[in-house]
Amino acid sequence: MKDQAEQLRKQLLQLQQQSKELEPRKTKVITVCSGKGGVGKSNFSLNFALALLRQQKKVLIFDVDLGLANIDVLLGIPPRRNMLHMIEQDLPITDIIEEGPEGLKFIAGGSGFNHLIHLEQQKIDRLFEELSHLHGQVDYIILDTGAGLSNESLRFILAADDVIVVTTPEPTAITDAYAVLKMVYTQQQKPNIRLVINRCSSHKEGRETGQKLKLVTRRFLNQEIGVLGYxxxxxxxxxxxxKQKPFLIQFPSTDASVALSNLARAYLDLPIENQGGIKSFLTKFLKSRSKIGG
Ligand SMILES: Nc1ncnc2c1ncn2[C@@H]1O[C@H](COP(=O)(O)OP(=O)(O)OP(=O)(O)O)[C@@H](O)[C@H]1O
Ligand SMILES: [Mg+2]
Known part of the structure; x- marks a missing residue:
């Protein structure tokens, strides 16, 4: 009797799992940004993506750092094509998606994206029409932005489902992270922002850095901000x-890899909120063009 019940339970679980797999995926857009440059955004984006992949998620990284290639260099994979090729040669988006390790997908920025901001509206519309084909194909699209708060980065931030602001415990990085928060929270659109404190010399230092930013954001911007991890x-x-290899692959059990894997698990455990997906991302992104003047 007990065995039979156990077997029924197993079959039920299997059925639930199968029906989950058949559900269309909702694609969530995550923008990774910072105030100060060089705080570890690209390394975070890449290894966070891998950590999500290892949790059975499908992930695409889109390198939107204007003018500077980051992700393909960190992966040691020279891309065959980038965004600009897509527009100039009228290619479908699937043709510019590169394959990275462990099933990771990426779109290289290179110098192509720099060009993009000077394109006519019509071409941009076509580009984003193509992006919408990714809806349901992946669980997460991670946008790795460039240093500083350019107009374009702000547009990526305001349109995303989730925003991750990376900082280090250095006072200059903290001040610049706060400047980003201030800039974002004074816009009408209030995205869902979380902090990642990178390069902490101790857990205590990480906690104190997060606490400082939380306090000033509460006091001066009247907003509550969460810390995703250290x-x-x-x-x-x-x-x-x-070595041009993601640290999660090259050193799977090093401290940074362990912390990142825990952080990715914590991210997946968060309650689902604000999931507008690609379509809402595109609508907001295009609308903000005239408002922010991108
Ligand atoms: N957790 C860490 N521990 C030690 N070094 C780190 C860590 N994270 C990043 N770094 C160092 O910082 C450098 C810059 O990292 P990365 O390129 O990811 O920063 P970034 O914020 O993307 O820079 P940019 O603003 O130029 O795009 C890395 O090459 C690495 O040497
Ligand atoms: Mg970078």
């Missing part, structure tokens, strides 16, 4: 960068 300063990160 990543230690780990010499293996730089070693992996030099």
């Amino acid at each position: 990543i230690p300063d780990d010499p293996n990160v730089m070693k992996a960068v030099k």
Whole structure:
């Protein structure tokens, strides 16, 4: 009797799993940004994407750092094509998606995206029409933005479902992260922002940095901001960068990899909110063009 019940339970679980797999995927757009440059956005984006993949999620990274290639260099994979090729040669978006390790998908920025801001509206519309084909194909699209708060980065931030602001415990990085928060929270659109404190020399230092930012944001901007996690300063990160391999692959059990895997699990455990997906991202992104003057 007990065995039979156990078997029924197993079959039920299997059925639930199968029906979940058949459901269309909702694609969530995550923008990763920072105030100060060089705080670890691209390394975070790439390894966070891999950590999500290892949790059975489908992920695409889109390198939207204007003018500077980041992700393909960190992966050591020279891209065959980038965004500009797509527009100039009228290619479908599937033709510019590159395959990275462990099933990771990426779209290379290169210098192509720099060009993009000077394109006519018609071409931009066509580009985004193509992006909408990714709806349901992946669970997450991660946008890795460039240093500083350009108009375009702000548009990516305001249109995303989730925003991750990366900072380090350095006072200059904290001040610049706060400047980003202030800039974003004074816009009409209030995205869902969380902090990641990178390069912490101790957990305590990470916690204190997060606390400082939380307090000033509460006091001066009247907003509550959450901390997604802390990543230690780990010499293996730089070693992996030099090898052009993500640290999660090159050093799977190093401190930074362990912290990042935990952080990705914590992210997936968050309650689902604000999930507008690609279509809402595109609508907001296009609308903000005239408002912010991109
Ligand atoms: N957790 C870490 N521990 C040690 N070093 C790190 C860590 N994270 C990043 N770094 C170092 O910081 C460098 C810059 O990282 P990364 O390129 O990811 O920053 P970024 O914010 O994307 O820079 P940019 O603003 O130029 O796009 C890396 O090459 C690495 O040497
Ligand atoms: Mg970068």
